[in-house]
Amino acid sequence: MKEIENLVSEWLTLPDLAEALEVDIREVHRLIDDRKIVALRVGERQIRSVPAQFVMNGQVVDSLKGTLSVLKDAGYSDEESLAWLFTADESLPGTPMQALREGRKTEIRRRAQALAW
DSSP states (O other), rough: OOHHHHHOOEEEEEEEHHHHOOOOOHHHHHHHHTTTTTTTTEEETEEEEEEEEEEEEEEETTTHHHHHHHHHTTTTHHHHHHHHSSSTTTTSSSSSHHHHHTTOOOHHHHHHTTTTT
């Protein structure tokens, strides 16, 4: 778990995420339940948090939900999905999460689908 905490430079607690999105905490729980985002328990106190890069311009990155679904279908756990999203890939360049934030969802989903084979 420490590995993922080191890959993701900034985390938002669920209340912080609710504030960043300007929504009620119940909506944040719905986002998790609907797998639009994933949350992990991080830090010494093991507080459920999400990577801050999931939020862009006051919203969850649009292409994240579909990408998380593809990774889940490939058999990845939430922690493995986050590790994949935040691990630098020289062929991109950058990380898959950076590419999603730049609007390159087709390329990232294709790569994620290839993981299942």
